[in-house]
Amino acid sequence: MREKKVLAVIGCGRIASSAHFPAFAQMDNVRIKYACDLLIEKAEKMKETYPMIENVITDYKIALEDPEVDAVFVLTPNYAHYTITMDSLRAGKHVFCEKPITINYALSKEMAEEANKQGKLLTIGVCNRYNKSVEMLEELNRQGRFGNIYHVYCSFRSFRSIPGLGGDFTTKSQSGGGVLIDWGVHFLDLILYILGGAKLKNLTCDAYSEMAKDMKAYKYTDMWAEDTSDVENGTNDVDDFITGYIRTDKASISFNGAWAQNINQNEMFIDFLGDKCGARLTYGGKFELYDGATLETIAPEYDIPQQHHMEDIAFVESLYTGEKTRSHIDNILESAKLLDALYQSAEIKKEISFE
Numbered sequence: 001m002r003e004k005k006v007l008a009v010i011g012c013g014r015i016a017s018s019a020h021f022p023a024f025a026q027m028d029n030v031r032i033k034y035a036c037d038l039l040i041e042k043a044e045k046m047k048e049t050y051p052m053i054e055n056v057i058t059d060y061k062i063a064l065e066d067p068e069v070d071a072v073f074v075l076t077p078n079y080a081h082y083t084i085t086m087d088s089l090r091a092g093k094h095v096f097c098e099k100p101i102t103i104n105y106a107l108s109k110e111m112a113e114e115a116n117k118q119g120k121l122l123t124i125g126v127c128n129r130y131n132k133s134v135e136m137l138e139e140l141n142r143q144g145r146f147g148n149i150y151h152v153y154c155s156f157r158s159f160r161s162i163p164g165l166g167g168d169f170t171t172k173s174q175s176g177g178g179v180l181i182d183w184g185v186h187f188l189d190l191i192l193y194i195l196g197g198a199k200l201k202n203l204t205c206d207a208y209s210e211m212a213k214d215m216k217a218y219k220y221t222d223m224w225a226e227d228t229s230d231v232e233n234g235t236n237d238v239d240d241f242i243t244g245y246i247r248t249d250k251a252s253i254s255f256n257g258a259w260a261q262n263i264n265q266n267e268m269f270i271d272f273l274g275d276k277c278g279a280r281l282t283y284g285g286k287f288e289l290y291d292g293a294t295l296e297t298i299a300p301e302y303d304i305p306q307q308h309h310m311e312d313i314a315f316v317e318s319l320y321t322g323e324k325t326r327s328h329i330d331n332i333l334e335s336a337k338l339l340d341a342l343y344q345s346a347e348i349k350k351e352i353s354f355e
Ligand SMILES: NC(=O)c1ccc[n+]([C@@H]2O[C@H](COP(=O)([O-])OP(=O)(O)OC[C@H]3O[C@@H](n4cnc5c(N)ncnc54)[C@H](O)[C@@H]3O)[C@@H](O)[C@H]2O)c1
Pocket: 010, 011, 012, 013, 014, 015, 016, 036, 037, 038, 039, 042, 058, 060, 075, 076, 077, 078, 080, 098, 099, 100, 125, 126, 127, 228
């Protein structure tokens, strides 16, 4: 029996309670020595649900000073990823940091450099790389099933669901952006992954913040981070609609994303257009293949294990082997660079070239 890895979890909010703690509870090779949250009641509530938590703290530095801790999970809002991750790496800890890496590419690059300098693993929570459908599509592409994938189109559009309006999510200095960095990060990252990595050539993008210019008057069907909203005194300076076009050395990619729009049709899919075969992936779900030779539609049968569980298993496994996983920061930096350039293009209203 291998010795258990000792973890500290920093941030006991939604992603901690909905994804990571349920995964830890099913893993027999981890100890959760610390659950940390600035709000002690959130860490205490987590301990009530998960008695495996050994200590509850508000200052994450206590966990960093503990030589027994092997790795830290950074599950805080985006703006705090950088500082906590850098402190953890410098304290000699391996780190799992939720997506997006942080609020911009320059800081993301520094984080990657620090991890490599310290010789520590830094894995990012791009959980879709552990989604069974994504794994299957990546393999099918490697096997040549699609022929040449010349274009990928994706849509991540929702009717009216800006999260926590006025709070961290809609404050650029805290979140780094809106629907692109929050939802688009997953779509664009998994596209780059399925393509087998792609080198950026140039891109153009437009971003809009139209739906909640008057925050108090904004009507919604869902605000899925409601407790952090502040429509009286808060800020909303991020994109609620985004559209763009990206050229790479492989496929071109076009996309539309909306946290809110006046179209009551939610769309969450990615189309891979290959010259032999195409595929439509329903985000978080399954895919269908459309075979150009037989004109068949093929819907493979398979189960989809919980992707957060799979990513946590892979990260903890990497603590034993020391090997960088598919979601190690070195493999994710290209998507951080992409997000940054898309925002830059939207701001200056011009194409950005990498050549
Ligand atoms: N991979 C995914 O599918 C996915 C889904 C949702 C959220 N996320 C990411 O997870 C992160 C957290 O999102 P969330 O929805 O759980 O947010 P949240 O606001 O629900 O939880 C964050 C928690 O961190 C705590 N916190 C903030 N600063 C802290 C500090 N310095 N020390 C200790 N605790 C601190 C807050 O008090 C809060 O309880 C974000 O980066 C988000 O983008 C990822």
